Amino acid sequence: MSSPNKDSYETMLAVVQAFHDKHDFKNTGGEEMTYRIALMAEELGEISECVTKGKPVAELAEEVADLMILLMGTAIAQDFDLKQAFWDKMEKLQARESRMIDGRIRVSEFRNS
Structure with a gap:
């Protein structure tokens, strides 16, 4: 029997799910969205x-x-398929045009206003 690919999205998601389960995030506020947004802002x-x-790239990583x-x-907490959301969004991004704005490339939905 082959071992699961530790680098697969499914394996990584299972490890994050196990972490949520270990600390009972669902019942202790760890999956509450306002809290999660604050944590994401902190990480940013x-x-x-x-x-x-x-700082060294290892710290950035x-x-x-x-x-x-x-x-x-967050995908676990809100019960959505992040992998599918990624592919859906990449399909949209691939169809977009890019523009240089203030010397930097920008890929967006540009609206004529």
């Missing part, structure tokens, strides 16, 4: 600090991983 602040203060875990946990 830590990511920003890594970039603006020139750890903070980005924290955000990824929170995102996956």
Whole structure:
């Protein structure tokens, strides 16, 4: 019998689900959305600090991983398929045009106003 691919999305999601179960997030406020948004904002602040203060890439990677875990946990808490949402969004993004705005590339739904 082959071992599961530890890098597969399904395996990673199962590990995050086990973490939620271990700490009973569902019944102890860990899956409440206002709280989760605050945690995500905190992680974005830590990511920003890594970039603006020139911290080592290993520290940046750890903070980005924290955000990824929170995102996956949000999919668990709100019972949606993040992998499918990713592919649906990428399909939309691939169809969009890009523009240079203030010297940086931007891919968005540009509206003529």
